[in-house]
Amino acid sequence: MGKAKSKSQEQKPKALGFAFASASVVADLVVRSRVVWLEVVAVGDEVALRLRVLNAVTDAALRHLDLDKLLEVLLEQCRALFAVDTVTVLLVDRAGVQLVARASSGLGEEVFQGVRVPVGKGFAGRVAQQREAVQIERVDPSTVVNPLLWEHGLRVLLGVPMIAEGELTGVLHIGSTVLRRFTEEEIEALQLIADRVAVAVYVDRSRSERAAAAMLQESLLPSRLPSPHGWELAARYVPGAESGVGGDWYDVFELPGERIGVVIGDVVGNGLRAAVVMGRLRSALRAYALEYLDPAQVLGKLDRKASYFEHDTMATVAYAIIDTATHRMTLALAGHLPPVVVGPGEEARFVGAPVGPPIGFDLGVSGRRSIGVDVPPGALVALYTDGLVERRGQDLDAGLELLRGAVRAVEPEAACIRVMAVMVGDQPATDDIALVAIRHCG
Template sequence: MRQRVLEAVTDPAVAQLDLGEQLDVLLHRVRELFAVDTATVLLLDPAGEQLQASAAAGIEEEVFQGVRVPVGSGFAGRVAASRQPVVIEHVDATTVLNPLLWERGLRVLLGVPMEASGHVVGVLHIGSTESRRYTDAEIDALQLVADRLALAANAYRSRSERAAATLLQTSLLPARLPSVPGWELAARYVPGAEVGVGGDWYDVFQLPGNRLGLVIGDVVGHGLTAAVVMGRLRSALRAYALEFPDPADVLCKLDRKASHFEDNTMATVAYAVIDTATSRMQVALAGHPPPIIAVPGHPTVFADGAVGPPVGQWLALDDRHAGSFELPRGAVVTLFTDGLIERRDVTIDERLEQLRSSVQSAPPEAVCARVMATMVGTSAATDDIALLAARHVP
């Protein structure tokens, strides 16, 4: 049995198929090898809370009908929660959540966990309409199949999530920065070499009353989940920016939204509003490093203002404040995320000073180029980086 299973799961031709085809081929082989009536794979959802039927041979309706089983509940849920093989010899509503299994007359079920990289990926189970006992050798053999399927599913999910996160991030970053008389803009975004696309974003938008909004933020976490949350926060901030002129009020509303709707989410945000008629800028900070301001004839400085807590987790409620700064002609304001300053072998203070000294009064494209050359250089950043520069034209 073990040798035949090994040959089935290590078939090079199967390895070349996409995940859906691999599952389909191997489940049909499992039915033959184990002489069972059904074989089903349920994959864990991204939240890690439910198993969803993703492939089946014998009772394909499980997939067609989108069967879901909470982790810890029912037969498959017990397998995922315990990370141990489970055999049940009495299939009905008291032991199995999915009615399709007992309605089709199954009498015995064997389920094994699918694990990869130390995490549960899903559950593989087989069932028979005849009474039988599964031997230890059969259980071990089915676990071999589950391990192979787990590796394929984990690799496919990782590739898919990276591609989806990259596409989402690209779609949400401004395709073109607005053209504002008297002001120049430039920006950069670079995914982290180790973590790929994350929750960093920048945004620039024009507001009523000759105002210009500048945003830079960083959602805690990486990958598709962080990118999705980033997209929702970006949209919400834009909406609040139209309703509330004070950046501090906007971040208060964003904090309330994130705390209520984005469970276990936290993000740092810097939001600045420039009145292009008066050249005055208001900045509110939610756990984010302050912008850097370079004015011709003056030392380059970090904007001096109160830094409130990040948004999310009900950390701030309505207690936020904005600082106000003059941006005379020639002044440059630069916003950034912490991926630009974090390095394992250098302290944050040293990196911040290095960044401050690299920002000068110059066209924004030149500012961004100099900052990236100084702070990134020839070594790829481990975390993703967002950088935004605005200049009051001399």
Template sequence: MSGVLDPRTRLAVLEAITDGGLRELELDDLFAVLLPRVRQLFEVDTASVLLADTGGRQLVARAASGLEAEVFQGVRIPIGTGFAGRVALLREPVRIDQVDESTVVNPLLWTRGLRVMLGVPMVAQGDLTGVLHVGSAAARQFTDEEVVLLQLVADRLAIAAHAQRSRVERTAAALLQDSLLPGVLPATAEWDMAARYVPGAHSRVGGDWYDVFELPDGRLGLVIGDVAGNGLPAAIVMGRLRSALRAYALEFADPAEVLGRLDRKTGHFEGYTMATIGYGVVDTAAHRLELALAGHLPPVLAVPGRPSALLDVPVGPPVGFGLAVTGRKSVGVDLPPGALVTFYTDGLVERRGVDLDTTVEQLRAVTLAEPPEAACVRIMAEMVGDRPAADDIALLAVRRVPGAAGVRP
């Protein structure tokens, strides 16, 4: 067969990918409709779609016509390896006229009897979503026109795949983040607290978080953190850091030691990530806060009868990127009755075109020694107001309740 498309076939391909009814289909249904059409119109024996995984390192067989075993067996191809991996790496069409172990990774392709193959990348909004490839058991040559038309099909599928992944990731990230933020803060008769979390207007979800947990001997662990990036990847890293920090907090009393262990774990297993974290431990008997910072902005301390102030704590490097920082330091701070400590992420104080020192000073001035809920209301009204947050905001306020022990005012 020559592989030359006549005008009627060319028109049929264009009609297939512009069919208005396809817009209503879920992704798997779209594949189920279009791939058989591709086989028929291009007169090939197989048509397959492999989607890039969330890490962008592998292609995973998602749909096929004529080579369904590829999907049933969960075929995975490292990007850059073999035929489909090469298409993904180069992000350009690839034609091969020899299908064996020297050109493809998946043995299903040559055992199927394929002799020639054409693969094109699926790219949407600059992101690689996958690879579409077709194969024929007959000797033939794929023409430049066929390459262009198959690329049009791939572009149509890429848009649908990208849209679905975006929807799924936003939903999954929001559910993950919501499940990891404390539902009820462990306030006691002597310690009261309140918090806020607001996602950025553009990302809708990210890697900012706060955490409060009870430790042995009545101590309280306080965490504020901000993972670089947004969306599902940042939320996943946030969940891992949160869980690891809690585990280390049970083993080590010193916040600096906990951050050091977390840094080592992150650098070894997730060296491509970065996060700023503040971790403090309240000794509820001694009324004292031990605090360590890893690249994070210092909390604000408000004490009745005194001006509010930023805590003077050494700010070590952020966690991650394989830094394996040593020598992190903790600082102890006494918390007299009525003292309020406010932790926050940079989304609360960073403003485009405004000096950070100016907005941090604004936060310091508006933070008063008052009940935590009232403090959160005041801070959010002053620092956010009626403007949508450009970045995620996490805010945690903790107060030593004034008055007699065990009695709330």
């Protein structure tokens, strides 16, 4: 019995040891299971967040909203999805040097006060410059340009760039008053929203710019051409099918002393910026035309003005003054193609005027020269921009020769009809076209 008891007692510790070992293993398995379960839950939450974001940005109802309403809806959803206190969109200005607060949820003061952040400075400026996500866990003057952010108690910020068609349109950032670390999955989810907003901004800006450029262009083209005794005029302007409204323009105005000023020009580039520069050059040239009698001197002053104030701008311009009393045209060219002149029963020819450098080419360019050309009764002069003679896959000389053959000494309106039929026909021009025809009808 003693021996048996002893054996039993000897076995007990082993059994207890086994029991203790089993409990430890079970506890370890429970802990591991809980970790795995938490990871699964976390992964599930991340997947769920991504799905919710995808649902938000692909909602068909958003297609019918204007930009302001779309921003309002998406920013509110973004604030709820990421459980943050603020969501803000800042857009890059047209110069590309500053971010301007456009919409916000939770921090409307940014928009109301017109907050601006230089690209490359502070938190949002870094996001714009680096074109990548930036997360900061200290919000103070050393990290952020806008004091409203730390004044409202924000402790963390996450910002992502808004890019559409390779163009930076702005920055989207979220902020929290609770210290936290945004995960990679949250960063990716926020980028999805930023991409959706970027496209909306890009489309809205492009549409607005096209409309504004078209309106500006239309307002700056002469609504009525002068009709001095013994002279007839006609003109055409057609925006390019590919480039849209750009910087081509023509202008005709009466000057003191029975003179007519005729301008045709082409600002390099297209869109609203080109149209705005065109408007400035047009206004400046008109002012100089009242002060100086020589077209070359007028273009010299215009060049000086553009080179100083219109940085990174270049334009070609032809400016002619027609003296209706002497029937003589004085012409100067700034990088522009020469006009065509044709008399009754003659072949058309290009005016052999010296071609000076384009406007904005170099500050203080001197040596521009004008040339005088007789315009006898029945003769016609045609000025044009390069969109009329340049075609993809066609030599410029061939286009110029085709134009020369198309110009006839007929009524200006008939001349424009013929030129446009020959040079354009049934194919849309890829670039803007401006054409002015002037005839001395005697």
